[in-house]
Amino acid sequence: MSKLSFSGHSPLTKTHKYSIAGIATLGAAALAFTLVPGNSTAEAETISAAPVAFEVAAGKPQIKDVHASVTNQMATADQQVKNAAAKLKATQVAATKRAADAAAAKAKVDAAAKAKVEKDRQVREAASRAAARKPVYANNLDGWIRESLDIMKAKGIPGSYNGLHRNIIRESSGNPQAINNWDINAINGIPSKGLLQVIPPTFSAYHVPGTSWNIYDPVANITAAANYAADKYGSMDNVNSAY
Template identity: 50%
Template sequence: MRSTTIGTARLTKAHKLSAAGITVAMGAAAVAMAVTPGQAAETPSIAVQPVAWTTTDLGAHHHLTQQAKTTAADAADAKKKADAAAKAKADKARADKQAASRSEARTPVKPAPAKPAPAKPAAPAAPVKKAYADNLDGWIKESLDILKSKNIPASYEGIKRNVMRESTGNPRAINDWDINAANGVPSKGLLQIIDPTFKAYHVEGTSWDPYDPVANITASCNYAADKYGSMDNVNSAY
């Protein structure tokens, strides 16, 4: 049997592994094509064309592979950095929250300010007391204001006329010689009123002293209004 001749080609160092593979394959093909009885004595040679690979192709393939590896490594590194940054941010937020909670626990709670008490309504202003002269004119005018507030009729002229006849304007005058004096109840004051009559016709808001000039005038006018209609109608002892 003639040996199978494989066409040769000049292979680069980079193609050696591929060329070896082809050689093995051709060996197997040669075995399969062994001569059988009756077959021609010679088997034609099989020529194998070399693979047309170039160093440029291998370099480009190697470059793309390295570039893919670098891109994947960069992506993995970027993801690792992003995960680390997210974890650091979460840790900081958790630490800040814990610090705030501790600070809030240490801070004393301020009591709510007390509500101001509702303002009390202002007390009504006290009426200004009218000033009166401490003489007969002032006593009569003050008595007239009191009599008017009690709806007791009287006039300045009627009061003064009777005062001058009864006591000449002396608030301490007293009659100790008439029938009333003989009975133990002498007439007193500006309008010479006896104690029982003074007490019966006393005007509220005045003194209970029959010698008080204002109290004496108002009680006497109250009595005269009841008996004569007004002090103005009295022209003699009453």
């Protein structure tokens, strides 16, 4: 067999080689088609070979698109997770703040209630101490004089137990309901009344605040009379007769 000679011709270029390979491929495909005439299955498989190859080749840019889509979806999902975490954290912070506010409000209410209880206790104790300090006066002449003397002392009205007692016995014999219906005052319509026989105008003018306005009240009668005597005579101790 003689060898083919390509002397005098330039060597095949890369383009020529690709063209020859393409022709060979087409020839093989045509030969395969010729060898199986009437065979629909083989025909379908042979015919579909080229489109499959095309789809695979054409799929390369689609893979890039899918990769980009997946990347975007992952980024979106990651952002959603971050947003959910931030929302959860904000909810927890708000819940913590509400709990702290509620605790502070409760503490304030409890403190106010505790303060009120303490204040009430102090008021009760103060009242109890005051009551304990307040003397208890007997409901008799001795008690009336002693109570009057304490009031007189607080108001700056002079007088002594003896001075009050002496004048009370002379004026009414110690009867707080005594009334003089025969002297000049009675004739003038303003009879003397009470332990120290005080006429109503004098009782009103020299009434001591804090005592009863009833002229027959023993303590009110004594303190008003003592106040009048202090103004006119310096003290009830200086009175030894009708005054």
